[in-house]
Amino acid sequence: xxxxxxxxxxxxxxxxxxxxxLEGGSALKNWFSSSAIAAAALAVALSLTSVPVAGQxxxxxxxxxxxxxxxxxxxxxxxxxxxxxxxxxxPDGQPDLQGIWEAPVAMGFQNIEDFPxxxxxxGFGPAITSIVDPPDGRVPYQPWAxxxxxxxxxxxxxxxAQCLPTSxxxxxxxxxxxxxxxxxxxxxxxxxxxGHIYRVVYTDGRxxxxxxxxxxxxxxxxxxxxxxxxxxxTNLNGRAWFxxxxxxxxxxxxxxxxxxxxxxxxxxYQATMDDPKVYTRPWTMVWPLxxxxxxxxxxxxxxxxxxxxxxxxxxxxxxxxxxxxxxPK
Amino acid sequence: MVQxxxxxLASVPAAGQTQTATETGAVRRTAExxxxxxxxxxxxxxxxxxxxxxxAQKGVPAGQGVxxxxxxxxxxxAAAKKKANYDNRATADPETKCYLPGVPxxxxxxxxxxxTQSQKQVTILYEYVHAVRNIxxxxxxxxxxxxxxxxxxxxxxxxxxxxxxxLEFNDETWFDRAGNFHSDALHVVERYTPVGPDxxxxxxTIEDPKVFSKPWKMSMLLYRHKEKNAQILEYExxxx
Numbered sequence: 001x002x003x004x005x006x007x008x009x010x011x012x013x014x015x016x017x018x019x020x021x022l023e024g025g026s027a028l029k030n031w032f033s034s035s036a037i038a039a040a041a042l043a044v045a046l047s048l049t050s051v052p053v054a055g056q057x058x059x060x061x062x063x064x065x066x067x068x069x070x071x072x073x074x075x076x077x078x079x080x081x082x083x084x085x086x087x088x089x090x091p092d093g094q095p096d097l098q099g100i101w102e103a104p105v106a107m108g109f110q111n112i113e114d115f116p117x118x119x120x121x122x123g124f125g126p127a128i129t130s131i132v133d134p135p136d137g138r139v140p141y142q143p144w145a146x147x148x149x150x151x152x153x154x155x156x157x158x159x160x161a162q163c164l165p166t167s168x169x170x171x172x173x174x175x176x177x178x179x180x181x182x183x184x185x186x187x188x189x190x191x192x193x194x195g196h197i198y199r200v201v202y203t204d205g206r207x208x209x210x211x212x213x214x215x216x217x218x219x220x221x222x223x224x225x226x227x228x229x230x231x232x233x234t235n236l237n238g239r240a241w242f243x244x245x246x247x248x249x250x251x252x253x254x255x256x257x258x259x260x261x262x263x264x265x266x267x268x269y270q271a272t273m274d275d276p277k278v279y280t281r282p283w284t285m286v287w288p289l290x291x292x293x294x295x296x297x298x299x300x301x302x303x304x305x306x307x308x309x310x311x312x313x314x315x316x317x318x319x320x321x322x323x324x325x326x327x328p329k
Numbered sequence: 330m331v332q333x334x335x336x337x338l339a340s341v342p343a344a345g346q347t348q349t350a351t352e353t354g355a356v357r358r359t360a361e362x363x364x365x366x367x368x369x370x371x372x373x374x375x376x377x378x379x380x381x382x383x384x385a386q387k388g389v390p391a392g393q394g395v396x397x398x399x400x401x402x403x404x405x406x407a408a409a410k411k412k413a414n415y416d417n418r419a420t421a422d423p424e425t426k427c428y429l430p431g432v433p434x435x436x437x438x439x440x441x442x443x444x445t446q447s448q449k450q451v452t453i454l455y456e457y458v459h460a461v462r463n464i465x466x467x468x469x470x471x472x473x474x475x476x477x478x479x480x481x482x483x484x485x486x487x488x489x490x491x492x493x494x495x496l497e498f499n500d501e502t503w504f505d506r507a508g509n510f511h512s513d514a515l516h517v518v519e520r521y522t523p524v525g526p527d528x529x530x531x532x533x534t535i536e537d538p539k540v541f542s543k544p545w546k547m548s549m550l551l552y553r554h555k556e557k558n559a560q561i562l563e564y565e566x567x568x569x
Binding site: 091163164165181183188190196197198200202206209213215216217239296298299300301303305306 | 360458461501567
């Protein structure tokens, strides 16, 4: 957990850990402690100790809603089930997606592509790709962009580790929970973790804000296609990553998300990214969102930047702050 | 008649008086009949710089205070700390580090916020650093002590007023740039009372026996954003 419940609130963090045990996740801590920046990074490491590492989750959580958890299996299986599932409706007739959701098998926090695992001490374990299109499970980068992604990993700080907002679609994959609430004319998605983040997605047909307005969380507009909530997001600032491994986009990206109930406790979540400045073609990720079933569950305060002062530590370790793609001249 | 109108306009509340306002038109209500506070709101005052009466300075507009009676009942040691805070405010104010500004300060930061409302919960989404407050209705406080920047908020309806009891603060936020401060014993009771379709009377009672000799109160108006395209954008303070 990030050092959000800072200082004396650590006792409270242990309460939360007790009520909602998560597995794995010590990889980052070990990685940092083996480095010269251990002290400064300790805050980050502490903050991440309860992050589920995707590779481990795919072993401990192999089945979701009766489907294989990894994207390639979950995607066709869950959409098949959704065809015969009739979700309950809100009073004004929308399919009811409301609730508090987590994404335990999502790769969003670690690596969105297949990843063999990092053999160095404390390196990330293996991950299974969340990409269902293209079929090879790889981001269809333009050649310069693939090279830049490698450079990002080697030399730049994951903006998320600096407590900057997750952006989209990582908001739907990061650890801890997000609450979806539907109102007349808009839908809110409010996260517990990720550096106090939320989105207000308007469903009243209003146009996007002007193109000069760039936002960490983008400008989302929603509509319904049958039982599927479709959210189109533009106006992103292009400063965030998809994962901890440097996967990136530009401020021209347009994301189309599709949220479909598979059963009463599962959403098939799909995000298609289109960014001609960076990719050769649009590409799509899929992961399950699972309902928190605990009665009376409440999302609590996460105050990341307020507790973490890790940017200096990263800088000492030779990593640079990331300010967006470095386009070839 | 004209004279009467002029006279009534002239009777603006004096410094530090509790703001009271009325507005033509009925209070908006939900299907269940409770007042509907949902919408985008913002103050029109200078309390983020100083909650008390203050003259203009470079970058700071002059302003009438929002504190009832204007004076704050600091204990002697706390009064000295307030003065030191004021002298060092350019760097000592936690808000200059882009930290969550606490309650009630978040209400009168110069940024809009959006209230959403259901039967079990009122949520406030603030443009400033994507701050979020979940105000849970009809449930008890979490058993502390917890050091939260924005506290633990529990709400209830009293007639047309949403009363929010806030506990479990840390001691790391100030009330304003002028160095007015509190301890981790802070207890805030907020009262959101719609006085028309587009105006909320906001009051916050502050209790902190480690810093103040008695409770005190601030009040101000929240104005609804009525622009057709109004929506919350972003001010991610520490990203620049």
